[in-house]
Amino acid sequence: MKITTDSLEKQLANVQKRTAQLTDPKIEAAVREIIETVQAKGDAAVRDYTKKFDGVELADFKISEERIDAAYENIDPKTKEALEVARDNIISFHKKEVEYGFVDTEKAGVMRGQKVIPLASVGLYVPGGTAAYPSSVLMNAIPGKLAGVKRLVMVTPDPTEAVLAAAKIAGVDDIYQLGGAQAIAALAYGTETVPRVDKIFGPGNVYVATAKKMVFGQVAIDMIAGPSEIGIIADYSAKPKQIAADLLSQAEHDRLARPILVTNSMKLAGSVSNEVELQLQTLPREEIARESVEEQGFISVLPDLDQVFELMNAIAPEHLEIQLPNPTGYLSLVENAGSVFLGQYASEPLGDYVAGPNHILPTSGTARFSSPVGVYDFIKRTQFIQYSAAALEKEAQYVTTLARVEGLEGHARAIEAREAK
Ligand SMILES: NC(=O)c1ccc[n+]([C@@H]2O[C@H](COP(=O)([O-])OP(=O)(O)OC[C@H]3O[C@@H](n4cnc5c(N)ncnc54)[C@H](O)[C@@H]3O)[C@@H](O)[C@H]2O)c1
Numbered sequence: 447m448k449i450t451t452d453s454l455e456k457q458l459a460n461v462q463k464r465t466a467q468l469t470d471p472k473i474e475a476a477v478r479e480i481i482e483t484v485q486a487k488g489d490a491a492v493r494d495y496t497k498k499f500d501g502v503e504l505a506d507f508k509i510s511e512e513r514i515d516a517a518y519e520n521i522d523p524k525t526k527e528a529l530e531v532a533r534d535n536i537i538s539f540h541k542k543e544v545e546y547g548f549v550d551t552e553k554a555g556v557m558r559g560q561k562v563i564p565l566a567s568v569g570l571y572v573p574g575g576t577a578a579y580p581s582s583v584l585m586n587a588i589p590g591k592l593a594g595v596k597r598l599v600m601v602t603p604d605p606t607e608a609v610l611a612a613a614k615i616a617g618v619d620d621i622y623q624l625g626g627a628q629a630i631a632a633l634a635y636g637t638e639t640v641p642r643v644d645k646i647f648g649p650g651n652v653y654v655a656t657a658k659k660m661v662f663g664q665v666a667i668d669m670i671a672g673p674s675e676i677g678i679i680a681d682y683s684a685k686p687k688q689i690a691a692d693l694l695s696q697a698e699h700d701r702l703a704r705p706i707l708v709t710n711s712m713k714l715a716g717s718v719s720n721e722v723e724l725q726l727q728t729l730p731r732e733e734i735a736r737e738s739v740e741e742q743g744f745i746s747v748l749p750d751l752d753q754v755f756e757l758m759n760a761i762a763p764e765h766l767e768i769q770l771p772n773p774t775g776y777l778s779l780v781e782n783a784g785s786v787f788l789g790q791y792a793s794e795p796l797g798d799y800v801a802g803p804n805h806i807l808p809t810s811g812t813a814r815f816s817s818p819v820g821v822y823d824f825i826k827r828t829q830f831i832q833y834s835a836a837a838l839e840k841e842a843q844y845v846t847t848l849a850r851v852e853g854l855e856g857h858a859r860a861i862e863a864r865e866a867k
């Protein structure tokens with residue numbers, strides 16, 4: 447693994463140079479055509495694209511309850527138990543995020559408040575292939591259920607038994623065998639069989655991500671997910687074997703995944719670099735992980751922990767491990783990170799599967815301004831006011847004054863229409 451001892455300034459300048467990947471215009475054009483065709487022709491277009499891109503001819507995209515129940519019955523009991531433990535921990539964590547709004551009656555004659563309303567329907571995209579993660583089904587669906595979403599619709603080009611079982615465990619309402627931009631378009635606009643939803647969640651390949659960007663506005667979207675990232679802050683006291691294993695746990699996700707160690711110990715940097723090479727040799731996904739480590743990964747050695755935290759905050763990693771003595775003492779220094787893992791026993795995969803906090807997190811530096819997926823992503827807020835005659839009389843003059851400053855006479859007259867004669 448590359449080790450750099452460049453100055454903090456130089457490394458910060460490199461971080462600033464990283465910008466979000468622009469979409470390829472050819473892919474944009476192809477996706478635009480798919481979206482417009484699905485919008486115009488509904489199910490017939492979805493059926494054609496599914497045949498063309500997935501090689502599947504389906505009379506009905508909707509997966510029957512019998513098939514979902516059979517998947518749940520068929521999965522290995524240990525998998526079922528693990529999914530159910532994960533579900534319970536995700537519920538007990540995310541329950542704490544539920545909001546109820548408020549009513550404020552502090553001012554005489556005035557009631558003001560905020561009402562929390564769950565989104566009526568949401569779509570969850572579960573990618574196909576090796577990225578069809580049952581754990582992500584739980585992480586996406588459970589906060590939605592806790593928020594009170596009435597209809598959770600899942601789409602996936604690859605409905606494996608584990609994915610279907612996870613959907614049942616999480617309480618997903620309807621599942622359709624659909625993928626790619628056509629699935630996103632169907633969720634955004636609705637077709638004869640696929641219901642139109644209010645927000646679309648979940649990662650996918652470049653066609654899916656581009657389609658999500660394009661339908662934004664027609665529907666809300668959760669985020670545009672980039673490759674996994676792990677940033678580890680550690681000093682001489684950390685265990686190189688554990689650090690290397692944790693770096694590789696994210697490197698194995700994707701050739702573009704970013705495993706990063708920032709430390710104040712040259713000795714640790716050398717040992718971790720050697721350990722990564724050793725562990726890579728026996729990792730089943732060696733090829734993917736090696737490319738991630740060699741092309742995207744690095745170890746940075748800086749003179750002190752203040753600089754270490756400054757660099758990591760600039761990187762704003764999806765996952766941040768703090769492998770220092772008394773790790774909780776450093777939580778106050780964390781400004782940008784999707785999820786923080788404190789101490790040697792909080793290895794990142796614990797958070798991927800069972801700890802309970804969400805594993806769908808901001809990537810590519812977006813932890814500067816975004817949060818993990820949570821119940822708050824499945825609600826909207828509305829507000830209300832009620833005034834008594836006396837309360838209005840007290841404040842009417844301020845409304846009419848400001849209305850006339852803005853040249854809006856009609857606003858002022860609406861207030862004056864209520865004045866006591
Ligand atoms: N960031 C994350 O958290 C995260 C997690 C899991 C997966 N992922 C990403 O999900 C993706 C999974 O990719 P995938 O391709 O296996 O599954 P996918 O479900 O994202 O995409 C499959 C669909 O792409 C469409 N498609 C394929 N070739 C096409 C073409 N030439 N033109 C138009 N549409 C086409 C097909 O309709 C197919 O159903 C990966 O890119 C992975 O990085 C990201």
Ligand SMILES: N[C@H](CO)Cc1c[nH]c[nH+]1
Pocket residue numbers: 579581582674675764798805806807
């Ligand atoms: N680490 C991934 C998101 O960053 C989530 C995941 C799912 N399965 C295993 N890991």
Ligand SMILES: [Zn+2]
Pocket residue numbers: 674695696699795798
């Ligand atoms: Zn993972």
